[in-house]
Amino acid sequence: MLPVARTRDEARLYLDLTPCTCGEVDADWQHATGLLDGELVSVYDATCPNCDAEREYTFGLPEHEIAADYPNFGGAEPSQLIDPGRWMDLADHLAGNLPADDSETVAQALQFAAAAVAEVMKFIPPGATAVPADAFWTPEGQATYNAGPARFHRTRLKITQQTYRMT
Ligand SMILES: [Zn+2]
Numbered sequence: 001m002l003p004v005a006r007t008r009d010e011a012r013l014y015l016d017l018t019p020c021t022c023g024e025v026d027a028d029w030q031h032a033t034g035l036l037d038g039e040l041v042s043v044y045d046a047t048c049p050n051c052d053a054e055r056e057y058t059f060g061l062p063e064h065e066i067a068a069d070y071p072n073f074g075g076a077e078p079s080q081l082i083d084p085g086r087w088m089d090l091a092d093h094l095a096g097n098l099p100a101d102d103s104e105t106v107a108q109a110l111q112f113a114a115a116a117v118a119e120v121m122k123f124i125p126p127g128a129t130a131v132p133a134d135a136f137w138t139p140e141g142q143a144t145y146n147a148g149p150a151r152f153h154r155t156r157l158k159i160t161q162q163t164y165r166m167t
Helices: 008-016 084-096 103-121 139-147 154-166
Strands: 030-036 039-047 054-060
Touching: 008 039, 008 054, 084 103, 084 139, 084 154, 103 154
Parallel strands: none
Antiparallel strands: 030 039, 039 054
């Protein structure tokens, strides 16, 4: 089964977080929708500007794409591309690198950070109070969890999210 990219915003974020094997992050991604084994899929390809490698990523499409304000990472179901630790890293990075002199950029970064925290919360199973340890499937995400598991409790996440929304 292909991992589902719930929205284009999510697919692009995943690509931004996934460097080429040579380490290059930049790429001019071309997007196409196609058929693979009878399923509609979303294909992104690019030539690495550093090492000329052909890079291609194929994602499944969600059953329903939710229209919402930017950034729109997906519906209520948790991401299959980006684990909760990496979402938290993203929120930390955005909120920790705010420009001092550009209020519009600050507002957008915090909106993005709040949306990333909302993505972390989608990994909390129904009836549970925290993201379970086995929800983290990348080494980066697991490191973030191990550095502060308490941050992944629902209450803490809500506070973090509201802080970003109010700032
Ligand atoms: Zn490369």
